[in-house]
Amino acid sequence: MATIFLLICISCLLLIATWRNMSQNGKQPPGPIALPLAGNIFQLNPKNLPESLRKLSEKYGPVFTIHLGPQKIVVLYGYDVVKEALIDQADDFSGRGSLPLLKRLLKGTGIVTSNGETWKQLRRFALTTLRDFGMGKRSIEERIQEEARFLVERIRNTHEKAFNPGRFLTHAVSNIICSIVFGDRFDYEDKKFLTLIYLLDENNEYQNAIQTQLYNFFPTLMEFLPGPHQKMLKNIDEVDKFILEMIAQHQETWDPSCPRDFIDAFLNKMDQEKENGHSVFTVESLTRSTLDLFLAGTGTTSTTLRHALLILQKYPEIQEKVQREIDRVIGRDRSPCMADRSQMPYTDAMIHEIQRFIDFLPLNVPHAVIKDTKFRNYFIPKDTMIFPLLTPVLHDSKEFPNPEKFDPGHFLNANGTFKKSDFFMPFSAGKRICAGEGLARMELFIFLTSILQNFTLKPVVDHKDIDIAPLITSAASIPRPYEVSFIPR
Incomplete structure (x- = not known):
């Protein structure tokens, strides 16, 4: 009896202490009741989390809590709260939250998933090195122009036969990041390149599988169950092996006085810090950072281009208007360049609208608060994962009337000039904004204008029957499969 009484007293004291702590810190964001271990799996659709979160926001407001299994997550739904968190309180929300699958794939040691001083040093180094090797400068622009010419010639060799252009686009975009990271x-x-692209394409398909989505709810259990999530992990291991081979080749031919690419620059940094036992610049962080750049630099832009070619088939009048602007500003005898963009407001608006409409990363990449944080009227404990959703920002009906409709007019003033919008944040915002934003913008403009300068897109079905609504996964929005003919102009 004495033991039971003592346990009851201790429990009461713990409850009182917890209540006092919560009352002092403030209330935490509301949300649906979570079951032990399972979390909110019965209130969430793992195959369409964005829609589930939209419904919960209607009930609980713009700041609410969900549980993916035992993992607690605070969701930010709407432009105002996302801006407050990522821009106004940028430091507090600068941590990287890591979903179990993301953590298992990227292992938390590269640019995307690391935290603290490791992340600060790796990101600063990556941005500086990318600038040194021409990101945002003419040398990278020339590489993209050259690759666009290869792409146009490859398309021309299809001789107007209908085909799925996805592989061509992936190869072209991947070659840009390869030239920066690997030097060529x-x-x-x-064959190695084709194998690498095949592994990435396969992983994109596996994102849709229910087993892959459930990994974030029950990672320990899913580790022991077969399924496409296991193949996804094996594919990333194969990509890792390729990157390690490339690093080994670089080490054999490395000349510190003449860095050829990102890997060489990283090897130089490792050599400079070899006496520092706590250096973040290691072979492991080089491997993970290279993988981060390769995955981000290949998948996002090539998928956006696939969406773009599908959407432009749906709206031939938009395609024609862009082509008239290309003919007027660029003509057909020279390659498009970034200096042309300022004179092409309609084309610029069309590309912005593609990124807004497709909402490529609806959940954003997870963030985390780096300390106990007061946000609005709520208390968010240190290390809590944050979902600053992009869908309600990019599809805000006040900023973008009829947001479910594709309309370049969303980014045009009444006089036809380009209209900027603070709501346009497909690359996220704040401290964790995509490091490759400048490169992606350049690729989208040059590749799309080069294709439309040389070809008219001819769909295999009536353009009115084309479905451009993206297929939603918890990770990304992907276009529906399609074929198209490229008719020389």
């Missing part, structure tokens, strides 16, 4: 582009028939 690959031939389109290179």
Whole structure:
């Protein structure tokens, strides 16, 4: 009896202490009741989390809590709260939250998923190095122009036959990041390159599988169950092996006085810090950072281009208007360049609208608060994962009337000039904004204008029957499969 009485007293004291702590710190964001271990799996659709979160926001407001399994997550729903968190309180929300699958794939040691001083040093180094190797400068622009010419020639060789352009686009975009990271582009028939692209394409398909989505709810259990999530993990291990081979080749031919690419620059940094036992610049962080750049630099832009070509088939009048602007500003005898963009407001608006409409990363990449944080009327404990959703920002009906409709007019003033919008944040915002934003913008403009300068897109079905609504996964929005003919102009 004495033991039971003592346990009851201790429990009461713990409850009182917890209540006092919560009352002093303030209330935490509301949300649906979570079951032990399972969390909110019965209130959430793992195959369409964005829609589930939209419904919960209607009930609980713009700041609410969910549980993916035992993992607590605070969701920010709407432009005002996302801006307050990522921009106004940027430091507090600068941590990287890591979903179990993301953590398992990227292992938390690269640019995207690391935290604290490791992240600060790796990101600063990556941005500086990318600038040194021409990101945002003419040398990178020339590489993109050259690759666009290879792409146009490859398309021309299809001789107007309908095909799925996804592989061509992935190869072209991937070659840009390869030239920066590995020092050179690959031939389109290179077997290692084709294997690498195949692994990435396969992983994109596996994102849709229910087993992959459930990994974030029950990671320990899913580790022991077969399914596409296991193949996804094996594919990333194969990509890792390729990157390690490239690093080994670089180490054999490395000349510290003449860095050729990102890997060489990283090796220089490792050599400079070899006496520092706590340096973040290691072979492991080089491997993970290279993988981060390769995945981000290949998948996002090539998928956006796939969306773009599908959407432009749906709206031939938009395609024609862009082509008239291309003919007027660029003509057909020279390659498009970034200086042209300022004179092409309609084309610029069309590209912005594609990124807004497709909402490529609806959940954003998870953030985390780096300390106990007061946000609005709530208390958010240190290390809590944050979902600053992009969908309600990019599809805000006040900023973008009829947001479910594709309309370049969303980014045009009444006089036809380009209209900027603070709500346009497909690359996220704040401290964790995508490091490759400048490169992606350049690629989208040059690749799209080069294609439309040379070809008119001809769909295999009536354009009115084309479905451009993205297929939603918890990770990304992907276009529906399609074929198209490229008719020379």
